[in-house]
Amino acid sequence: MQVLDFSHDPWLVLASLLVAMMAGFTGLSLSRGLSTRSVTYQKVLIVLSAISLGGGIWSMHFVAMLGLQLPILFYYDAVITLASALVAILVVGVALLILHFWKRTRYTLVLSGMIVGLGVVAMHYLGMSAMQLCKAVYTPMGIAFATVASCLLCVIAFAVAYGRRTQRNIVIGTVIFGFAVFAVHFAAIAGTSFVAVETQTEVGPLISNEMMAIGVVLTSFVLCGAFLLSGVTFLAPPEPEAVAGAVAEMPDVIVIPTASKRQIPYQKDGQTRFVDPASVAVIRAEGHYTHLYTRDEQLFCAWSITEAEKRLTPGPFIRTHRSYLINPEHVSGFERMKDNGVCYFETANLGKVPVSRSRLKPVRDSLGL
Known part of the structure; x- marks a missing residue:
């Protein structure tokens, strides 16, 4: 089997990094302040956060794969591709449940980060196994490096974002998480070779690059929308000081506390x-x-x-x-x-x-x- 030469579209590489950053920010900011909410509300937002983070990991991977340029035509198995997305979402969901329903200690932060790190690696290699008419060949050193890097970076991201739930830490944790997913993908690709195969081992129907592009565009669009909605509510609105000052300067106006002020x-x-x-x-x-x-x-x-x-x-x-x-x-x-x-x-x-x-x-x- 002849090893194929490959390259990447730089614009899609950049797009994959942006998708990872948006997913990280959305997932980490959605779960802010859950300790003051009801258990049901916490569970709902944890589900949404898991979908954002896990779906972002999946979207980042396949945006980058759309930028993979090989000299042959290849397809993706739909069932394995879907399974890779579900694995990422479920693994992130488990980590978030540990963070929000267990006592938050250094141990739980490390455990959650390692679970997500292993989930990123599992999603990557499961997603790669969906390729048809083209086979990815790995080296033990490449797999080990990607696994260690993924766990280490995800532990750092969760330790920063959940060590203290401040806006600054969430933003820094977002950057680390986005870079972790991005770096692990390309570190794993660096240790991967591609060879053409004639037989297909599909479990389900095949997806072409064109159909995959449509799916990735749709998921990225949803992530962008969630990112914008999260960004709007991330910073508290400014206090209306100008209005309060204007009222204070009117001597004939008696200010009566209202329900909106919650006095x-x-x-x-x-x-x-x-x-x-x-x-x-x-x-x-x-x-x-x-x-x-x-x-x-x-x-x-x-x-x-x-x-x-x-x-x-x-x-x-x-x-x-x-x-x-x-x-x-x-x-x-x-x-x-x-x-x-x-x-x-x-x-x-x-x-x-x-x-x-x-x-x-x-x-x-x-x-x-």
């Missing part, structure tokens, strides 16, 4: 007054009512703890216990017990708040632990 009402001296939620450190249930704790005061609020959580969501507060909501920005210390914890505050009449076992993980995530 918290409290009773004092026979009057209903309002406090900014950002200045409240803890909301504690007291029968059908609640007490608000700021740095200097303890205030009585007519809301129940359930109503307070409903009215202030989404917002800065997170439930730590059936009787407590806390603002993580005011936490001055945290102590882990056997199966629960305690948050410490420098507030009037309240020094610490219990953290129940079921709420321990989201509380730690909100504190960046």
Whole structure:
């Protein structure tokens, strides 16, 4: 069998890198802030993140394969091609479930990164096996290098993106993840030779390069749309300071707190007054009512703890216990017990708040632990 010469279209190589970057950003940013959401909501977004990351790995591979220029005509087996996409999505889904439903430690970060790294390699070689009338021939050294590089780069990407869930870390993790998928593909290709074969071993119907191009364009279009939607919501909208300043300069206008501002009402001296939620450190249930704790005061609020959580969501507060909501920005210390914890505050009449076992993980995530 004669080894075939091959080259790559540089524009499609660049396009494959962009696809990997978009997929990485979409998947990693979609899963931001899940610890404050319901379990059902977390599962839905993890599925979407897995589809974005896994589908992006698959799309990157076949965008690059469209740029592979060989002197013969070849096809892809549709069943094996589909299987390679499902493998990538399922493997990424397993890694995300570990990250979001297990205690997030250095071990789970490494484990998740290695799972995704192995998934990238598995998707690559399974996708390559779909080629018909052309056979890819590998070397043990090439496979070993691609596997080690994939695991190492994916571990770094997940450690950065999930070590601290800041916007900066997500962006850096996106770059590392996109480069990891891109580099592993071409590192594996560098250790691959191609030979022409006369027989076909297809499992399902064959796909030509033209049909593959249509499929890749459609998946890339969906990824672009998801990337744009994620990018729009990634950065918080600017505060309307100009409008607030203009109202403040009008002496005849009385500003009344509205539901859109989500001010918290409290009773004092026979009057209903309002406090900014950002200045409240803890909301504690007291029968059908609640007490608000700021740095200097303890205030009585007519809301129940359930109503307070409903009215202030989404917002800065997170439930730590059936009787407590806390603002993580005011936490001055945290102590882990056997199966629960305690948050410490420098507030009037309240020094610490219990953290129940079921709420321990989201509380730690909100504190960046």
